[in-house]
Amino acid sequence: MIDWDSCVLWLDSRYFSESYWWDRSKYNNDGVVHKAVWKEDAFEFNAGDDYIDLPLDVVFDDEMSIEIVFELYDVSDAGRVIGSQHSNGGYYEFRVGITTEQILFFYVGIGSSVPYVSFLYDWYDKTHGVWTWKYDDSTGKTTLRGYKDGEHKQSKTFDGKVQLPDLNLRLGHWKTYGMKGKIYMARFYHKVLSDDEIKTLATMEGF
Numbered sequence: 146m147i148d149w150d151s152c153v154l155w156l157d158s159r160y161f162s163e164s165y166w167w168d169r170s171k172y173n174n175d176g177v178v179h180k181a182v183w184k185e186d187a188f189e190f191n192a193g194d195d196y197i198d199l200p201l202d203v204v205f206d207d208e209m210s211i212e213i214v215f216e217l218y219d220v221s222d223a224g225r226v227i228g229s230q231h232s233n234g235g236y237y238e239f240r241v242g243i244t245t246e247q248i249l250f251f252y253v254g255i256g257s258s259v260p261y262v263s264f265l266y267d268w269y270d271k272t273h274g275v276w277t278w279k280y281d282d283s284t285g286k287t288t289l290r291g292y293k294d295g296e297h298k299q300s301k302t303f304d305g306k307v308q309l310p311d312l313n314l315r316l317g318h319w320k321t322y323g324m325k326g327k328i329y330m331a332r333f334y335h336k337v338l339s340d341d342e343i344k345t346l347a348t349m350e351g352f
Contacts, residue, residue: 147342154203154333158186166197170332174200181317187327188317192221196318203333204229204314206306208279210334212343213316214350216271217326220245226274226328228319229310235259237308240319241274251276251291255305262291262299271329273352279337280306290337295347297340 154174160167161183166176177198181188188197204211217224224243231237231254239253249266251274252259266272275292287307290300316331317324330350338346 147345148334148336151334151336152332153335154199154331156197156332157330161188172203174203176316184327187216187329189327190317190324192323192325194318194321195323197316197328199314199316201310201314204309205335206280206309208277208335208337209307210275210277210336210338212273212275212330212332212334212338212346214271214273214329214331215326216269216329217243217249217266217324219268219325220247221325222322224249224324224326225317225319225322226324226326227314227316227331228322229314230312230320231308232311233308238310238319239307242319249274251289253278253287253289253307255287255303256308257305258303260289260301260303262289262301264291264293264298266293271327273347273350275338275343275346277337278307292343292347294352295344297343 152170155169156166168174180195226241228240237254243249250261250263252261273294278289280287288302
């Protein structure tokens with residue numbers, strides 16, 4: 146059973162317009178659309194300055210899960226499926242990036258470095274990605290986990306907390322970089338989803 150009260154952002158194909166991607170959660174955290182275009186069942190991005198602005202307060206440094214169904218066409222702008230910006234720069238920001246070798250990374254800034262988890266990705270592969278982090282106050286460490294299509298791929302534990310954005314939080318964009326591809330759905334949770342919950346969500350989305 147999914148705790149839907151913990152879902153602070155829920156964007157999908159049911160509620161959208163040219164200007165907004167309406168939030169289906171009870172918290173009214175609508176996304177603001179900049180140049181991305183709805184194509185059949187997803188917003189399509191053409192790199193550069195196509196993106197969707199999200200409210201900054203939908204992410205948390207204590208525990209968090211980010212669930213996105215996406216598709217990348219190529220390595221343009223390093224495939225920035227999501228990105229945050231902070232006034233102190235890259236060591237304080239989290240983002241997705243993909244290499245020419247088709248390794249997709251999820252980086253988090255902790256103020257001194259950018260730990261990451263990763264998995265292999267095939268171009269034009271519609272993918273269910275989930276990334277979670279949880280801070281342990283007793284140890285001062287955060288555990289970051291990454292999942293692809295319901296399966297756990299990698300975990301890392303590091304000192305410190307994930308830094309939260311103070312400038313912007315965007316789907317399809319980080320700094321001046323975008324993505325070529327589609328985003329079908331995004332849900333953010335103020336909790337760490339369990340392995341079973343993530344498998345359930347992947348099944349709900351057809352994976």
